[in-house]
Amino acid sequence: MKKKQKCACSIQKTPLRKLIYRDRHLLVMCIPLILFFLIFAYLPMAGLSLAFVDYKPVLGIGGSPFVGLENFEKVFRNPFFPRLLKNTFLIGMETLVWSFPIPILFALAVNEIRNRKFQKVIQTISYMPYFISIVVIVGLLSNFLSPTVGVINQVYSAITGNDPISFMTEPKYFRTIYVVSHIWQTFGWNSIIYLAALAGVDIALYESAKVDGANRLQQMIHITLPCIMPTIIIMLILNMGNIMSVGFEKIILMYSPSTYEVADVISTYTYRRGIVQSDYSFGTAIGLFNSAINMMFIVGANWFSKKFSDTSLW
Amino acid sequence: MxxxxxxxxxxxxxxxxxxxxxxxxxAAVKPELPLxxxxxxxxxxxxxxxxxxxxxxxxxxxxxxxxxxxxxxxxxxxxxxxxxxxxxxxxxxxxxxxxxxxxxxxxxxxxxxxxxxxxxxxxxxxxxxxxxxxxxxxxxxxxxxxxxxxxxxxxxxxxxxxxxxxxxxxxxxxxxxxxxGANLCLNVSMIRKDWLDKLGLEVPETLDDWYNVLKAFKTQDPNGNGKADEIPITSTFNMRDIYRFGEAFGLYRAGNAECRWGVDEEGKIFFKDTTEEFRQTLEFLNKLYAEGLLDPEYATAGYDKTTEKINRDLLGAVASDWMSNIGTYNANLKTAGVEDANWVPVKPILNPDGESKIMNRWSxxxxxxxxxxxxxxxxxxxxxxxxxxxxxxxxxxxxxxxxxxxxxxxxxxxxxxxxxxxxxxxxxxxxxxxxxxxxxxxxxxxxxxxxxxxWADQSGIVEFGQSFAADQVLDPFPNNGTKANLPFTDEENDIRSEFETIIETYCDEMAIKFIEGKESLDKFDEYVATLESYGLAELLKIHQAAYERFLGES
Known part of the structure; x- marks a missing residue:
């Protein structure tokens, strides 16, 4: 303990060379991670230059004619662009608002279970949907929700006597179906990080609270929550950065022209135009724009958090 | 020919x-084997x-x-x-x-x-x-x-x-x-002949026939289970299959491809989805939808879904499919226990001139x-x-x-x-x-x-294909799915890639709204005007130029 403290306060004075030598093992262990990001995150960024050229495969990225911001002009000129932006934001935001708190509540609830075995069983069951392929999930959804052969509509019609509802083609249900199935699929998995944080809460705090006469609910509110709050905030900031990156896989499986007005998002439009129609430059331009908005969200959230709490990413 | x-x-x-x-x-000579x-x-x-x-x-x-x-x-x-x-x-x-x-x-x-x-x-x-x-x-x-x-x-x-x-x-x-000569494997509507027989109806020929037949399918319980769970008609592969009813107004499709482009008698290219005939088609489909005669899932159709409905003895007609699939339809229904199941191909609906014409597939x-x-x-x-x-x-x-x-x-x-x-x-x-x-x-x-x-053992299919006289068979517009398959230039392709996705997205979306009654057909002109503002005129010009190139006239 004593030695460690000494190191900590002498960082400023130790020359870099010595620091590197001291932490050599850690640094070696970092190498794979650094390589991972270099190769899979930074190197591909060279591809972003596609957004500024009129890409011709034979000429390559470097050889294709430079067109400046023309691809971006095409993006903004597109009559569907405002709608894409709005849908992407709404779906991303709704997913965040509803699916963010649930894993926390779930983790708190699981944490209160005293029987260890039962706790493990509950946890394992809750992970399971996470491992089901998205194709299967959407297949299940359209089967269950089908107005002609779906079980939910059969029950609904039998009870209420109303006509069945075409959930999958009715724009007003789209986001709800998307978000609810998303929560069902991910809440167990996302709770892992909070359970880990909960495991790190000092037992002594609970013991002293008990001595003071706090009941379990009070312990949860006054000890557990504050202790995992930094984790929650970091997770929130990170998730804010993903608001606009609504994945196209699930939407492409779920949507149809009848739900385009609420379901068509930037990534699906990029897919239809960029990949299917091989308009790579356009696809890259709109993707780059999307990333810029994501960046704004994450920086904004971080600034906000820094200002009003002690936790922040940087 | x-x-x-x-x-x-x-x-x-x-x-x-x-x-x-x-x-x-x-010039190439007949190759000698081995190559x-x-x-x-x-x-x-x-x-x-x-x-x-x-x-x-x-x-x-x-x-x-x-x-x-x-x-x-x-x-x-x-x-x-x-x-x-x-x-x-x-x-x-x-x-x-x-x-x-x-x-x-x-x-x-x-x-x-x-x-x-x-x-x-x-x-x-x-x-x-x-x-x-x-x-x-x-x-x-x-x-x-x-x-x-x-x-x-x-x-x-x-x-x-x-x-x-x-x-x-x-x-x-x-x-x-x-x-x-004429194609044998045609893409046509198909119908449950055994249901028709049960209800004492004939195979539909006109648009009114179709309406009456579909209405009867919905209301007279042809599958005999006491419930009005019949789905009179659905699109088969994708929602545009139901545009087949356009035949009644003289708007034809080639094979299973609903090409949005066509050419009139004067050699002028037109865009099908803005024509008066298309508006009439939508009007009819809107009537079907409103009365529950059109599968509510027509817009999210897929072949596996269609097959499921057929096999559960719910479906009375498919808007469009290859005749080669009839055998499978019947076989599956028989396996499912419907012994007298009998799907038959239906000749195209009589057009305003009272003729039943079929358009070959672009091949x-x-x-x-x-x-x-x-x-x-x-x-x-x-x-x-x-x-x-x-x-x-x-x-x-x-x-x-x-x-x-x-x-x-x-x-x-x-x-x-x-x-x-x-x-x-x-x-x-x-x-x-x-x-x-x-x-x-x-x-x-x-x-x-x-x-x-x-098809040697499936009598009927070959005969059906051969029953069309030469003047009943229309040549298709060169197409690749919904798109025209014409010799476009590099620049024309650039323009197409900018406007086509936009226009197709808007067409499909609005068609659904018109059919489902979410938007009144009085707004059809507005819809056409919006398409114009999305670059339709430009696309038409390009298509005309490419078509003339195709004919070798430019």
Whole structure:
């Protein structure tokens, strides 16, 4: 303990060379991670230059004619662009608002279970949907929700006597179906990080609270929550950065022209135009724009958090 | 051959003749087998996998073993699942490196653009010098050449064919080509004849007939389970299938492709989705939808969903499907316990002139390309041509392997074997042929004889196809799905890629709103005006120019 403290306060004075030598093992262990990001995150960024050229495969990225911001002009000129932006934001935001708190509540609830075995069983069951392929999930959804052969509509019609509802083609249900199935699929998995944080809460705090006469609910509110709050905030900031990156896989499986007005998002439009129609430059331009908005969200959230709490990413 | 095709042929012929003036080339001679010393030559071929998914081309299926024996050329397969092909191959072609010698052009890709971008090799000279069989066929049907020639005068693809060009395999050997005439495998509406009989109704002919029949299906419980759970009609593969009702207003579709572009009698290109006829079609569909006669899931149709509804004895009619599937419909329903199930094809609805006309499918497709990385393009062309159009190739791709899937009588009559017609694994004849590699993805012609052989035991289908007089058969607009398949230039393609997605998205969306009554049809003019503002006029101009180029007039 004593030695460690000494190191900590002498960082400023130790020359870099010595620091590197001291932490050599850690640094070696970092190498794979650094390589991972270099190769899979930074190197591909060279591809972003596609957004500024009129890409011709034979000429390559470097050889294709430079067109400046023309691809971006095409993006903004597109009559569907405002709608894409709005849908992407709404779906991303709704997913965040509803699916963010649930894993926390779930983790708190699981944490209160005293029987260890039962706790493990509950946890394992809750992970399971996470491992089901998205194709299967959407297949299940359209089967269950089908107005002609779906079980939910059969029950609904039998009870209420109303006509069945075409959930999958009715724009007003789209986001709800998307978000609810998303929560069902991910809440167990996302709770892992909070359970880990909960495991790190000092037992002594609970013991002293008990001595003071706090009941379990009070312990949860006054000890557990504050202790995992930094984790929650970091997770929130990170998730804010993903608001606009609504994945196209699930939407492409779920949507149809009848739900385009609420379901068509930037990534699906990029897919239809960029990949299917091989308009790579356009696809890259709109993707780059999307990333810029994501960046704004994450920086904004971080600034906000820094200002009003002690936790922040940087 | 009917009049229009002939005319297009003559014009295209003139056009190609004028193109060829000044170039003297060694004409291809009938290739000698083997094409290469066995064991010396290998070609890599990238393709989407077999329609019959359990037999992958990667396993070197029997017909390709036969081909290897004949040609001496070994094929190295790069097989990609059907549903991933467009994406995987599209990305690979965009990277432009290490391309296979021969690749199937992704369906959604712009085939011409692959040539303009230098990914696919120009094939004009290669065809002239090495593709004996294709030259022979193009001499008889010049429209094939106009179908694959691009705006810069080059050909970048080897065509695959639907019906209408090859009659019998052996004719490709003798060179005495007989015009096979009207298509046999048609794409039409189909209906439950047993339901009609039960309700004392006739097979519908007019639009009013259709309405009455569908109404009766909904209200008179033809499946006899006491519930009004019948789905009178649905779209089959995608929502645009139900546009088939446009026939009643003179708006035709070609095969299963709802091409949005058409050409009128004066040779003017028009966009179908803004016509008055289309508005009337929507009006009718809106009536069907409002009264519950149209499947509420028509907009999210898919073949597996349709099949499920058929098998559960719920569906009364499909808007559009290939006649080849009727056998499967009936067989499945019988398995499900509906003994008297009887799906029948329905003739197209009478148009305003009181005629029932059918539009052939556009059947020259830009199917295969030879990549810029190909080391031996002459051999690649010879092999492609041999496997597609030689008598041996046509036989392999249409009837499979002699002695295994078919036998040839002394009189030259071809018949499928017992293994094919009554397969012990319970698969249909076409599936069985596909398990050998026939009816595949590589370019091949659908020979008329092929269908006759395949459907020998299904009386009715062939007769239905033959029941259309020559003047009842319309020639299709050159199309590739919803899009026109015309020789566009590089710049025109740029404009198309900017506007087409926008316009198609808006059309589909608004059509649904009109049909489901979420938007009143009074707003049709507004819808047309919006399309105009999205660049429709520009697109029309481009299409007109490309069509004139196609006809060789510009």
């Amino acid at each position: 009917n009049r229009q095709k002939k005319l297009a042929g003559v014009i295209a012929g003139l056009c190609t003749m004028s193109l060829m003036v000044g170039t003297v080339q060694a 290469a010393e066995p064991g010396t030559e290998t070609l890599t071929v990238a393709t989407m996998d077999n329609w019959f998914a359990t037999a992958s081309y990667a396993d070197n299926l029997p017909i390709y073993q036969e081909l290897e024996e004949m040609t001496g050329v070994k094929i190295e397969w790069e097989v990609i699942p059907i549903n991933d092909y467009d994406q995987v191959m599209g990305t690979r072609l965009a990277s432009g490196q290490n391309l296979p010698d021969i690749f199937m052009i992704p369906w959604e890709a712009n085939a011409d653009q692959l040539g303009f971008d230098g990914i696919a090799m120009p094939l004009n000279d290669l065809i002239e010098e090495n593709a004996y069989y294709l030259n022979m066929l193009m001499d008889k049907y010049p429209v094939i050449r106009s179908g694959i020639t691009t705006s810069d005068g080059n050909i970048y693809s080897y065509p695959g064919f639907g019906e209408g060009y090859v009659n019998k395999a052996e004719e490709m050997e003798t060179g005495e080509l007989v015009d096979p 020259v497709w830009k199917t295969a390309a030879i990549s810029k990385d190909c080391k031996n393009p002459e051999l690649a062309m010879k092999w492609l041509d041999f496997q597609c159009l030689s008598a041996q190739g046509v036989a392999l791709s249409n009837y499979g392997v002699e002695g295994v899937s078919y036998t040839k009588g002394e009189d030259g009559i071809i018949a499928l074997t017992e293994t094919a017609t009554n397969n012990p694994d319970g698969i249909g004849p076409q599936e069985y042929l596909r398990s050998l590699g026939a009816w595949g993805q590589l370019p091949y012609p659908q020979a008329k004889e092929g269908y006759e052989v395949l």
